[in-house]
Amino acid sequence: MAPAMTTLKGEPLDKGALEGLLRRRMFFTPSFEIYGGVSGLYDYGPPGTALQSNILDVWRKHFVLEENMLEVDCTVLTPEIVFKTSGHVDRFADWMCTDPKSGEILRADHFVEDVLEARLKADKEARGQATKTEDKAVDAKRAKKAAALKQQAVKLEDAVVQEYEEVLAKIDNYDNVGLGELIEKYDLRCKSGERPTAPVAFNLMFQTSIGPSSNLPGYLRPETAQGQFLNFAKLLDFNQGAMPFASASIGKSYRNEISPRGGLLRVREFLMAEIEHFVDPESNKKHSRFHEVENIELELLPRDVQLAGKSTTIRKTVGDAVKEKIIDNETLGYFLARIHLFLIKIGVDPTKLRFRQHMANEMAHYASDCYDAELLTSSGWIECVGCADRSAYDLTVHTKATQTPLVVRQQLSEPKIVESWELEVNKKLFGPKFKKDAKAVEAAVLATSQEQREAFAKDMETAGKITLDVPVVGSVELGKELVTFEFKKITQHVREYTPNVIEPSFGIGRILSALCEHTYWVREGDEARGVLSFPPVVAPTSVLVAPLSNNKDFTPIVDRVSRKLRVAGISTRVDASSASIGKRYARNDELGTALGITVDFQTVTDGTITLRDRDTTRQVRAEEDKIVAAISEIVRGFKRWEDVEKELPSFTSQEQ
Numbered sequence: 001m002a003p004a005m006t007t008l009k010g011e012p013l014d015k016g017a018l019e020g021l022l023r024r025r026m027f028f029t030p031s032f033e034i035y036g037g038v039s040g041l042y043d044y045g046p047p048g049t050a051l052q053s054n055i056l057d058v059w060r061k062h063f064v065l066e067e068n069m070l071e072v073d074c075t076v077l078t079p080e081i082v083f084k085t086s087g088h089v090d091r092f093a094d095w096m097c098t099d100p101k102s103g104e105i106l107r108a109d110h111f112v113e114d115v116l117e118a119r120l121k122a123d124k125e126a127r128g129q130a131t132k133t134e135d136k137a138v139d140a141k142r143a144k145k146a147a148a149l150k151q152q153a154v155k156l157e158d159a160v161v162q163e164y165e166e167v168l169a170k171i172d173n174y175d176n177v178g179l180g181e182l183i184e185k186y187d188l189r190c191k192s193g194e195r196p197t198a199p200v201a202f203n204l205m206f207q208t209s210i211g212p213s214s215n216l217p218g219y220l221r222p223e224t225a226q227g228q229f230l231n232f233a234k235l236l237d238f239n240q241g242a243m244p245f246a247s248a249s250i251g252k253s254y255r256n257e258i259s260p261r262g263g264l265l266r267v268r269e270f271l272m273a274e275i276e277h278f279v280d281p282e283s284n285k286k287h288s289r290f291h292e293v294e295n296i297e298l299e300l301l302p303r304d305v306q307l308a309g310k311s312t313t314i315r316k317t318v319g320d321a322v323k324e325k326i327i328d329n330e331t332l333g334y335f336l337a338r339i340h341l342f343l344i345k346i347g348v349d350p351t352k353l354r355f356r357q358h359m360a361n362e363m364a365h366y367a368s369d370c371y372d373a374e375l376l377t378s379s380g381w382i383e384c385v386g387c388a389d390r391s392a393y394d395l396t397v398h399t400k401a402t403q404t405p406l407v408v409r410q411q412l413s414e415p416k417i418v419e420s421w422e423l424e425v426n427k428k429l430f431g432p433k434f435k436k437d438a439k440a441v442e443a444a445v446l447a448t449s450q451e452q453r454e455a456f457a458k459d460m461e462t463a464g465k466i467t468l469d470v471p472v473v474g475s476v477e478l479g480k481e482l483v484t485f486e487f488k489k490i491t492q493h494v495r496e497y498t499p500n501v502i503e504p505s506f507g508i509g510r511i512l513s514a515l516c517e518h519t520y521w522v523r524e525g526d527e528a529r530g531v532l533s534f535p536p537v538v539a540p541t542s543v544l545v546a547p548l549s550n551n552k553d554f555t556p557i558v559d560r561v562s563r564k565l566r567v568a569g570i571s572t573r574v575d576a577s578s579a580s581i582g583k584r585y586a587r588n589d590e591l592g593t594a595l596g597i598t599v600d601f602q603t604v605t606d607g608t609i610t611l612r613d614r615d616t617t618r619q620v621r622a623e624e625d626k627i628v629a630a631i632s633e634i635v636r637g638f639k640r641w642e643d644v645e646k647e648l649p650s651f652t653s654q655e656q
């Protein structure tokens with residue numbers, strides 16, 4: 001089981017208090033609430049929206065700008081043929097079962113997980129109680145009673161506890177049959193007391209139809225990736241044919257989750273930021289910048305550890321993990337390290353971050369290896385970034401389906417002699433014979449593989465014709481007069497290959513939600529108050545500007561300071577309300593505002609203002625321009641509060 005969740009200061013997390021804060025301060029809120037809401041749909045309020053856009057800003061700088069990625073923005077609406085080809089129509093599904101009595105729909109793996117975890121929890125509590133009674137037993141009679149209680153209270157045998165823990169460690173590896181067997185073996189019951197129905201596949205995509213005639217079926221995309229793959233040839237051209245390169249995209253995705261839960265953790269509409277890094281498979285997936293990250297240490301939970309029923313991570317440098325093949329290749333290792341650095345930069349607690357390798361059955365249908373960046377939350381360890389090696393799967397299937405070569409043509413420095421089945425098409429006869437389908441038929445002939453050509457050459461010799469399946473057109477017969485096959489030795493000046501793809505895929509809502517838990521703590525005082533210690537680079541608002549009172553002399557100064565901050569591109573919020581300065585600070589601590597400026601009577605006389613740090617509540621005092629410059633450095637991540645404190649005189653006030 002996942003360890004108990006703590007706050008930034010190591011206290012047990014009061015989830016209810018944090019949720020109350022996030023709701024009260026409108027970080028996010030259920031959509032359509034006044035109509036009763038729809039589960040799995042959330043709106044973001046002002047601080048949530050600002051936090052999200054700051055996380056995205058860091059993401060763009062950390063990945064897109066740093067690596068010259070080609071950012072695209074593709075459509076959400078996607079024709080069915082795309083997802084049929086990519087395999088999503090047939091396989092993008094979760095296992096679902098039903099409570100036969102109440103009709104409640106359950107996600108089968110979550111159901112098994114929940115029941116086993118609840119049993120383990122009850123067992124743990126019972127054991128704890130029995131031990132306490134035992135400790136207190138001073139005479140023989142009471143000791144006997146305590147022993148009897150222990151017998152009664154402990155419901156699970158040690159071996160069963162171990163079995164449950166082993167099942168939970170590899171829960172993602174079970175398919176419908178496996179989950180069904182677990183339900184039967186452990187007699188798992190729904191809330192109604194009944195056993196659920198056998199798990200069946202439920203496709204997670206939202207179906208729709210495009211256009212008024214309803215004859216073009218489509219789906220809302222469940223990931224942004226396909227748009228990037230379909231544009232591969234154009235992107236390669238844009239990149240002047242240079243490999244490797246990466247595309248990136250930020251956009252909404254949609255999944256009809258069986259049972260949304262955990263607030264933003266499992267929703268039906270969510271923002272993804274995805275990278276598709278295209279790499280030559282013959283390069284051993286080496287990465288030219290690997291040396292920059294090879295000494296970074298990661299907490300890894302490899303597949304074999306989980307299969308052994310364990311969940312203890314191993315700490316390794318990325319360099320060693322790649323050498324030892326715990327991480328398959330440099331490019332995958334490079335991105336895991338870059339993901340680690342990004343998450344730390346935005347404020348994720350490094351002690352609540354691990355990288356878990358997928359088990360064979362858990363991997364999406366397109367992936368050949370996958371590591372998830374998981375963050376510890378009050379709902380346990382949650383996947384927030386998936387980093388999959390999608391091999392050449394997507395580009396290959398789309399090439400086949402469309403006869404559009406999504407490949408790289410690499411000029412060889414030395415020509416290569418290869419033996420190959422070549423074909424010749426008689427274009428003059430194609431037009432009259434196939435009319436409007438001529439182009440499609442020709443493309444299908446040209447797209448045939450070496451194996452197909454060899455078989456067709458034999459068919460042509462024996463039967464004098466071949467039969468070819470042409471997408472959309474159907475089955476077509478071609479005689480010798482239309483196409484001929486010949487085995488030739490040819491000199492190749494160009495190597496043609498389908499790139500492999502490494503895909504880091506970020507769920508922004510999950511990251512944001514986990515970040516709120518990781519940065520939350522409670523400041524004790526006359527009244528305990530929540531604080532969200534976001535790093536200044538992502539804090540929803542960088543600076544609070546607060547006049548000490550509503551004295552009219554303060555107004556022009558407040559206006560001038562906030563204008564200067566705005567001109568410097570620093571997000572600012574003026575709070576000239578009548579609440580005490582302490583209350584205004586506390587409100588902004590809950591909002592995660594990084595810094596606070598106060599304009600007071602001294603400002604009117606000597607032009608100095610104070611600057612307060614949210615986390616320490618310590619203050620410095622200096623001239624307006626010096627303070628604005630210091631804020632600018634902190635917000636851009638160039639200086640820390642401690643550096644500013646060394647440079648500017650400190651200031652003490654009663655209400656910090």
Ligand SMILES: Nc1ncnc2c1ncn2[C@@H]1O[C@H](COP(=O)(O)OP(=O)(O)OP(=O)(O)O)[C@@H](O)[C@H]1O
Pocket residue numbers: 255257264265266267268270272383384385386505506507508509510511
């Ligand atoms: N329903 C969802 N709500 C919020 N974020 C999601 C959801 N599904 C996926 N994500 C985010 O998108 C990222 C990439 O999606 P991916 O397909 O790898 O997820 P997944 O393996 O299907 O997730 P899970 O197993 O938790 O359903 C995830 O790491 C997660 O952050």
